[in-house]
Amino acid sequence: MDQEAAATGLAPGMPLADARALVPHLKTACADFSTDTAMLASLADWAMRYTPWSATDGDDGLILDVTGCAHLFGSEKNLLHDLAAQLSAHDLTARLALADTPAAAWAWARYGKSDILVANADAGAIKILPVAALRISTNDSLDLARLGLRHIADLAALPRAPLTARFGENLLNRLDQILGHSPEPLTLRRPPAPHRSRIAFPEPIGRREDIEAAFHHLLSDLCAHLEADDLGTRKLAYTAYGVDATAQRTSIGAAAPSRDADHLARLFQDRLDRIDPGFGLESFTLDAVTIETLVPKQIPLVGKRNATTGLMQLVDRLQTRLGASAVVELRPVDSHIPERAVMMTPAFAQTGNHHGTDDWMAQQPRPIRLLPCPELIDVVAPVPDNPPLVFHWRKVSHRVARSEGPERIAPEWWLRKENHQVRDYYWLEDSAGRRFWVYRDGPFSPGGLPRWYLHGLFA
Amino acid sequence: MWINTKSFASKAAPPAQARAAIKAELRREIYRLERTGRALEKTALSSGCRALDAALPWQGLPQGGLHIVQGKPEDGATYGFAGALAGRMRVGNGVIAWIQYGRDHQEAGVPYGPGLGPLGLNTRRLLLVKARRAVDLLWSMEEALRCPDLAVVIGEGVAPNLTAARRLQLAAETGGTTALLIPPPDSTPCAPALTCWRVTAAPAAAATLPPRCPAWNVELVRCRGGKSGQWRMEWQHETFHFNLVAPLAHGPLAAAS
Numbered sequence: 001m002d003q004e005a006a007a008t009g010l011a012p013g014m015p016l017a018d019a020r021a022l023v024p025h026l027k028t029a030c031a032d033f034s035t036d037t038a039m040l041a042s043l044a045d046w047a048m049r050y051t052p053w054s055a056t057d058g059d060d061g062l063i064l065d066v067t068g069c070a071h072l073f074g075s076e077k078n079l080l081h082d083l084a085a086q087l088s089a090h091d092l093t094a095r096l097a098l099a100d101t102p103a104a105a106w107a108w109a110r111y112g113k114s115d116i117l118v119a120n121a122d123a124g125a126i127k128i129l130p131v132a133a134l135r136i137s138t139n140d141s142l143d144l145a146r147l148g149l150r151h152i153a154d155l156a157a158l159p160r161a162p163l164t165a166r167f168g169e170n171l172l173n174r175l176d177q178i179l180g181h182s183p184e185p186l187t188l189r190r191p192p193a194p195h196r197s198r199i200a201f202p203e204p205i206g207r208r209e210d211i212e213a214a215f216h217h218l219l220s221d222l223c224a225h226l227e228a229d230d231l232g233t234r235k236l237a238y239t240a241y242g243v244d245a246t247a248q249r250t251s252i253g254a255a256a257p258s259r260d261a262d263h264l265a266r267l268f269q270d271r272l273d274r275i276d277p278g279f280g281l282e283s284f285t286l287d288a289v290t291i292e293t294l295v296p297k298q299i300p301l302v303g304k305r306n307a308t309t310g311l312m313q314l315v316d317r318l319q320t321r322l323g324a325s326a327v328v329e330l331r332p333v334d335s336h337i338p339e340r341a342v343m344m345t346p347a348f349a350q351t352g353n354h355h356g357t358d359d360w361m362a363q364q365p366r367p368i369r370l371l372p373c374p375e376l377i378d379v380v381a382p383v384p385d386n387p388p389l390v391f392h393w394r395k396v397s398h399r400v401a402r403s404e405g406p407e408r409i410a411p412e413w414w415l416r417k418e419n420h421q422v423r424d425y426y427w428l429e430d431s432a433g434r435r436f437w438v439y440r441d442g443p444f445s446p447g448g449l450p451r452w453y454l455h456g457l458f459a
Numbered sequence: 460m461w462i463n464t465k466s467f468a469s470k471a472a473p474p475a476q477a478r479a480a481i482k483a484e485l486r487r488e489i490y491r492l493e494r495t496g497r498a499l500e501k502t503a504l505s506s507g508c509r510a511l512d513a514a515l516p517w518q519g520l521p522q523g524g525l526h527i528v529q530g531k532p533e534d535g536a537t538y539g540f541a542g543a544l545a546g547r548m549r550v551g552n553g554v555i556a557w558i559q560y561g562r563d564h565q566e567a568g569v570p571y572g573p574g575l576g577p578l579g580l581n582t583r584r585l586l587l588v589k590a591r592r593a594v595d596l597l598w599s600m601e602e603a604l605r606c607p608d609l610a611v612v613i614g615e616g617v618a619p620n621l622t623a624a625r626r627l628q629l630a631a632e633t634g635g636t637t638a639l640l641i642p643p644p645d646s647t648p649c650a651p652a653l654t655c656w657r658v659t660a661a662p663a664a665a666a667t668l669p670p671r672c673p674a675w676n677v678e679l680v681r682c683r684g685g686k687s688g689q690w691r692m693e694w695q696h697e698t699f700h701f702n703l704v705a706p707l708a709h710g711p712l713a714a715a716s
Contacts, residue, residue: 310608311554318588318599326561326589330572330582342572347586360573360582365671368538368575369568394533401662433660434534435673457568459539459578459673459694 002093033059043092044189045247048239049200049283050079052192061109063102063186090245099126102186103178107133107152126178127153134174140167152178193287195231197221204243204280211240211281212272216265218286223261232257232294236264237287238271243280250274252320255348256312257292263313267320315347324349332360336409338370338455364407365427367437367456374453377438381452384444387426391438393454398430406440427458435459486516486684504548507700508692515654516685520548524653525628525638529680532644533567536660536675538615539578541639542570543694543701545611546579548637553610555580556603558588558596560616567616577671577696593617597627604630604638613639618646625651655681661691664704671696674704 009022020026040056047054050073053065066079073079080098087094097108104126111133112125129152132141144167149155155163155175164172176182197218205211215238226232237251252267275281318327328344335341341361360366378392387403405426421442428436435458441451503519505512512519526544530537545555557570572582588603590596600614604627612631619627619640628651631638640652661674674693681687693702 308608310606314603314606314609315586317602322588322590322595322599326591328587328589330570330585330587332572332582338571338573344587360576362573365577366573367535367568367571368542368578369535370571370574371568372564396533429662433662433674433676434536435660435663436535456571456574457533457535457538458574459535459542 041189042246045239045249046241046245047083048190048247048285049241050083052190052196053186053188054190055186055188057106061106063105065102065186066098086245101178101180102184103135103174104180106135107178124153127151127156131155134171134178136167136171136174140171143167193237193289194291195222195225195229195233195288196285197225198283198285200283201281204282206277206280208272211275211277211284214284215268215272215286216261218284219261219265222286222288223259223264226259226288226291226294227296230293230295231288231291232259233264233288233291234258235289236268237289238268238275239285239287240275240281241283241285242278243282244278246278248275251289252316253324254312254316255319256309256316257294258313258316259294260313263316267316270321312348319346334361335412336361337411338362338366338409339372342370365458367435367458369457371455371457374439374455377452377454379438379452381440385424387428388438388452391428391452391454393436398428398432398434398436400428401431401433402429403427409439425455489684504550506547507695507698508690508703510703511690511692511701514679514685514688515682520544521653522548522550522637523632523635525624525631525640525651527640527642527652527655529642529655529657530644531659534644534658534660536658536673537641537644538567538570539673539694540656540658540675540677541613541615541641542575542578542580543699545613545637545639546699547701549579549581549584549610551610552581552584554584554586554608555611555613556586556588556599556609558590558599558603558612558614560596561589561591563616564589578694579699597623600627600638600640601630604636605634607634607636609634609636611637611639613641615641616643618642621651628652652681653683654679654685661704664693 010019016028036059040060040062044054044056044062047062047064051064051066051069053067055063057063066076070076070079073082076098080096084094084096095109095112097105097112099105099108107126107129111129130141130150131144131152131154132138134141134152134155144150144155149158152175155171156179160172173182177184199214199218201214205214218238222233222236233254234257235251235253237249239247239249241247250268250271252264252271254264254267258264315327324346327347329347331343331345333341333343375393379388380390381388385406387405388400390397390399392398403426406424407426409423409425411420411422423439423441424443425437425439428438430436436454437456437458438452438454441453444450503515503517503521505519515521528537528541528544530540549555559567559569570585570587575582575585588599590599596614596617597619600612603609603612617640619642624640627638627640657678657680659676661676663672663674672693672695674691677690677692679685679688679690691704693704694700695702
C-alpha cells in the first residue's frame with residue numbers, strides 16, 4: 001500500500017464494495033501471489049548486498065541480520081538510510097526498523113510511529129507499541145485489550161504465571177523474544193557461505209571483459225583465503241547484483257575439493273556468458289558454498305604425476321557443460337536381471353549405499369550393447385521351447401543361422417508382479433554373422449502366443 | 460626437406476634387401492618430419508596379430524592419433540571391434556572415455572558393463588559421457604583427448620567435417636591419447652585420420668558355439684603411409700588379442716546349412 005492510496009483512506013483487507021465507495025474510479029486486478037513471492041525472494045537476494053544473513057518474512061517482510069555489517073556503511077543509521085534510498089529509487093514503499101532483536105524490528109516496522117528506528121529494545125520505544133505488535137493472534141490481542149492491556153509495557157509489568165495460565169506460553173515467548181530474553185533463530189534464504197569475497201564498483205559495469213576481470217579478481221582472492229586455511233571448495237557460486245535490484249546467481253560444482261584458480265575459472269567459462277548485464281552490474285560476490293579440508297600434497301619431483309587430479313578436473317569440466325548425470329561410471333549390482341545388473345552413477349560421486357560385489361554377477365556371455373527398452377520382434381519359432389528360426393526387427397528380416405540357449409532368468413521374488421515374468425534368453429547369429437540377444441517373455445503356454453523381445457547386441 | 464642422398468648415389472644398384480631397408484628408413488624419416496610423426500614418439504602397440512601389425516607402417520597400433528571405425532547400422536560388430544581396439548590400446552591402467560549421443564541410446568544401445576570385460580575393457584576405469592548436441596560431443600572428445608591421464612577416447616554417432624577431425628587429431632597429439640571415432644553408418648568421413656577401418660560381422664568359427672569369440676570382416680580402408688588390406692579376424696576373449704581366421708573350405712556354416 002503506497003502513500004497515495006493510504007491518503008484516500010484505503011486499507012489492506014478492506015471489502016471491495018467499501019473500497020469502491022471510497023474511491024469510485026478504483027481499478028482492480030486479481031492478486032498474483034506467486035509473482036509477489038518471487039519478487040520478495042528476489043528482493044531478499046538483492047538485500048544480500050548489505051548482509052549475507054537475509055530472509056523473507058511472511059508475505060511482505062524481509063529480515064536482515066546486519067550484525068557486524070553496519071560499520072561497512074559507516075553506521076547503522078547510514079545503512080538504513082542507504083537501504084531506504086535504494087528501495088524508494090525502485091518505487092518500493094517500505095517501513096524500515098533496525099533493532100536489537102528480530103521481533104522488535106518486526107514490531108516497529110509495522111506499528112512504530114516513524115519510518116525508521118534505530119533503537120535498543122530497552123530504551124522504552126518498543127514498550128509503547130500496541131500488544132498486536134507481539135505477533136500474536138487477533139483474538140489474543142482483543143482479549144488483552146478487553147483487560148486494559150493495550151501496550152507491551154503493560155504486559156511486561158505483570159507477573160508471568162497468571163498470564164501463561166490465561167493466554168498460553170506463546171504470548172510470553174513472544175514477549176521474551178521482543179525484549180531479547182530468548183533467542184529467535186532465522187530461517188535464512190541462503191545459508192551464508194563460509195568463505196566469500198565481494199567487490200563493488202562506483203560505476204555499474206556491463207562489458208563481458210569487465211565481468212570476467214571482476215570474477216578473476218574475486219577468484220584469486222578467494223583461493224588465497226582458502227589456501228591460507230588449508231581448505232578447498234566443492235561448490236562455488238558467483239552472484240552479480242544489478243542496478244535494478246536484481247541478483248543473478250550462477251554456480252558450479254567440482255568432483256573433488258579444489259582451490260586451483262585456473263581449474264575453477266575454466267569451469268565458469270560458459271557460465272559467465274549467461275550473466276545478463278541489463279542496465280549494469282554494480283557488485284559481485286563469489287561464495288565458496290561448500291568447503292572441505294584440502295591439505296597441500298607434496299608433488300613428486302621425479303616420476304609420475306598424480307593422474308586422478310587431472311581426471312577429476314576433466315570430469316568437472318564435462319559435468320559443468322553437460323550436466324552431472326551425463327558423465328557416469330558403471331557399477332555392478334547384485335542382480336541377475338540384465339537391466340538391473342548395472343547402475344550408472346555420476347563419476348567420482350561418493351555413493352555410500354553401494355552394496356554388492358565389485359564384479360559382474362553374470363558368468364554367461366553378455367552383449368556389449370543393451371537397449372534401454374527391449375524391442376518387440378516378430379518371430380517364427382517352433383513350440384514349445386525352441387529358439388527362433390526367423391525374426392523381424394526394425395523392418396528387417398533376419399534368418400537365424402545359429403543359436404544358443406535358453407538361459408532362463410527369473411524375476412527376483414520381491415519384485416514379482418504382473419509385468420515381471422520369467423525370461424528365456426537366446427543368443428542368435430543371423431546368416432550375415434550378426435549376433436543378437438533376444439528373449440521370450442514368460443514361459444510357453446498352449447494357446448497363447450509368446451512375445452519375443454530383442455534386448456541387446458553382441459560384438 | 461633435406462635427405463642425405465649422397466651416400467645412396469655413390470653406390471651402384473644395391474641388392475633388393477638393402478633397397479627395402481633404405482625405403483623403410485626413408486619412410487620413417489618422412490614420418491618424423493611430418494607432424495603426425497609424433498605418433499612415432501610413442502611406441503606403437505601390438506594388436507596381437509602379426510599380419511595386422513605388419514600391414515601397418517607403425518608395426519602396430521599407433522597411439523596419439525585419430526582412428527575411424529565404420530560399420531553397418533544396428534551391428535554390434537562395429538562397437539565390438541572399436542572396443543577391442545580400445546582394449547588393446549589401453550596402456551597399463553589407463554582410463555577410457557566412451558562418448559555417445561543421448562538420442563542414440565535406444566537406437567544403438569548403451570555400452571553394457573558385463574559384456575565389456577571380454578573385450579579387455581575394465582569397467583572400473585571407464586567413463587560414459589552423454590552429449591546432447593554434435594558440438595558438445597566434439598567438444599567433450601577434444602577436452603578428453605587433451606587430458607593425458609586418459610588412454611583412449613571413443614566417440615560415436617558424429618561425422619566431423621575436415622576442420623573438426625583435424626582438431627581431434629591435434630588434440631590427440633597434444634595429450635598423447637588415442638581417439639576412436641565411430642561415425643554414423645551412412646556417412647563417408649574423409650577425415651585426416653591415421654587409419655580408417657570398415658567392419659562387418661562374420662559368422663563365428665564353428666568350434667566356438669557360445670558368442671565368446673566374435674569374428675569380424677575387417678577392412679583397412681585407408682592408412683596414413685600404409686596400404687589398405689582386408690582380414691577376417693577373431694577376438695580372443697581370454698588373451699585379449701586378434702587372431703586371423705582361415706576361411707572355411709566349404710564356405711560359412713550358415714550357407715551350408
